[in-house]
Amino acid sequence: MRGGMNNMQGMMKQMQKMQKKMQEEQEKLKEEKVEGSAGGGMVKVIVSGDKQVLDVEVAEEVVDPDDVDMLQDLIVAATNEAxxxxxxxxxxxxxKHTQGLNIPGMM
Known part of the structure; x- marks a missing residue:
């Protein structure tokens, strides 16, 4: 019975260590930026690693008051890609922190 308790304590320490590393990675993700684009780069959307929209760039050439639907579609496509x-x-x-673990609710 004693060995089971030691295993459980060791597993809990490993889980706490993994949780701390994952929290650190999540903080780092906030600093990362990714870009999605549509229309051959005419519309670009920049989002952070934690999925906050940071910037939207629209080339003047794609702005057509008679075709607002197309511009909206391009913005949606670029945002989804980002x-x-x-x-x-x-x-x-x-x-990389959860490889080999089969934990419900985690990647």
Whole structure:
């Protein structure tokens, strides 16, 4: 029975260590920036690693008052691409700390 307690304590220490490293990585992600673009780069959206939209750039040539729908679609496409890149970055950064673990609710 005693060996089981030591194993449990060791596992808890490992989990606490992993949690701390993951929190550190999440803080670092806030500083990272990823870019999504659409329309051949005519619309660009910059988001942080924690998925906050930081900037939207729209080239003058793509602004057509008679076709606002197209501009909206380009902004949505660029934003979605940037968010997907932020998700990939998060999976990459946090996934290295959970490799080999089968924990429900985690990557």
């Amino acid at each position: 968010m997907n890149k932020a998700d990939e970055l998060t999976s990459e950064r946090l996934g």
